[in-house]
Amino acid sequence: MAKVEVTIVTYRDIFQEEAKEIGRYSDEYRDLSALILLDRGDMKLIKTEDGQTVQVETDGGMVVVTARLSEEDEEHPGLAFMPNSPWSNQLVSEDTGTSKIPEFKRIKAEVSATDKDVDTISELVERIRADY
């Protein structure tokens, strides 16, 4: 399976912020959170299209989210964007360096196409609980 290496920058989105206020468990919150915005060229490399699911993997973890074509004016191969959420946080390393602030906005990851469904919040919760 073709993979593409990207640096993920997380961001906040007002529609997602609104959905968060209403509830972490809503489908609306998942639809607006479990996303990765990719460069057109990167999408081609991994043979995926807008709206299909992709697997995103880092040393910290793995998550399945929906791929979206980024709306940036300029091409940005190797750079991807994700709304800040429990989905993006599956990927952030626990290494916090001297500042003790996690690397929320510079996540090195590999993205590949997948047939799997988008992870639900309950699945994320299960994974967090797994080592109980």
Place this chain on the structure above:
Amino acid sequence: MAVCTGCSLLCDDIELEFEDGKISLTKNLCRKGEGRYRSLREDRLVPAVDGAKVGFDEAISRAAELLGDAENPLLFGWSNSSLEAQRIGIDLAKKLGATIDDTSSFCQGYLMEKVLRGEYPTCTLDEVRNFADVLIYWGSDPSSSQPRHMSRFSYFPRGEKRQRGYDEDRTAIAIDVRKSPTVVIAADGFFRIPPGGDAEFIEALLAALGGKIPKVKDKKMKKKILKLGSTLRKAEFGVVFPGLGLIYSLKDEIDKLTPLITRLNEVSSYKLIPMVGHYNMRGFNQTLLEETGHINRVSFKDGVEHGTQFAVTEAVNDCDALMVIGSDLISALPAAISKKLARIPTVAIDPHRNLTTDMARVTIPSAISGLEAGGSALRMDGVKVEFEPVIKSGYRSDVEILSRIMEAV
């Protein structure tokens, strides 16, 4: 008129209409604030112990037990609580000999500390509205996170010395790695930088302000930065609004920003207001600073101690009980750290169900500030805003919950 606690702008112009004791119409709320109002009816938390519903009193006494029996309790959250609740929280931490930390610890803390200690010049948002002509949104996106920032204060409104409208009177600069909605408004004032490119951009700007050619490879960008240098020099009243993009890029090297702020104040007059998210993060930082000399990451185990070992991301390694108030910590932190959190016996106080409350031993539902509970808070610029409850509900305020826990431990 009601106050919205949806973000650190604490909008105090919210108009409400009621029908049968319920809010039937709201005016002036942004989408995010609208979400907060709608949340009155969604996913409310219930008092529970180990997943079983209990009465409020039982939840309080189990919470007190859990915290009182611990060797190393950690009390976290606070930026979604009123000043009054924060004060009790700090007293509770003292009484328990606990570690106390808030969301600023992995967010705006490094910068907020500079502002609160008077190391960076700052001003109020009302001054911004009345006088500011050059606005620098740096790694911040108010259109998404503080949605009425540009319309109430910084860009669109007319003010005392800004009577001709934004297109003539104000210049918006946006420095970002992506085309955010704020970038779209700033249009020609957009400077795209690579992730982590903030320190380099600071260098380039310093060169441009000193009349030197900035060391930038891209020719177009070089020209643009030189032009920006002259725009910045001509400002009468400039304001920098740094967001998480800048903070996460510099982190504990935030001092790299200092020469730029100093230089800007040599060529003109510049202020800085950190773009805080939660409605009362600044309140907690200021209160703790007054009490202990530190804005966050404090332990009361042995007098007052401060250090990175008391940052929530570290303290999680050796705390044996956790209280989280008004924060969905499990959602907010990397999964690897959340896994550790999930193993710690936790008391979660929140108006709503979330990932943290779902993993907690004891849950205590609370009232939503500004809607069901009154109090006061510090807006992102330090202005104190007071709010009254606007509807009756059976939910207890953070003040009441914390006072009860305090009595019981």
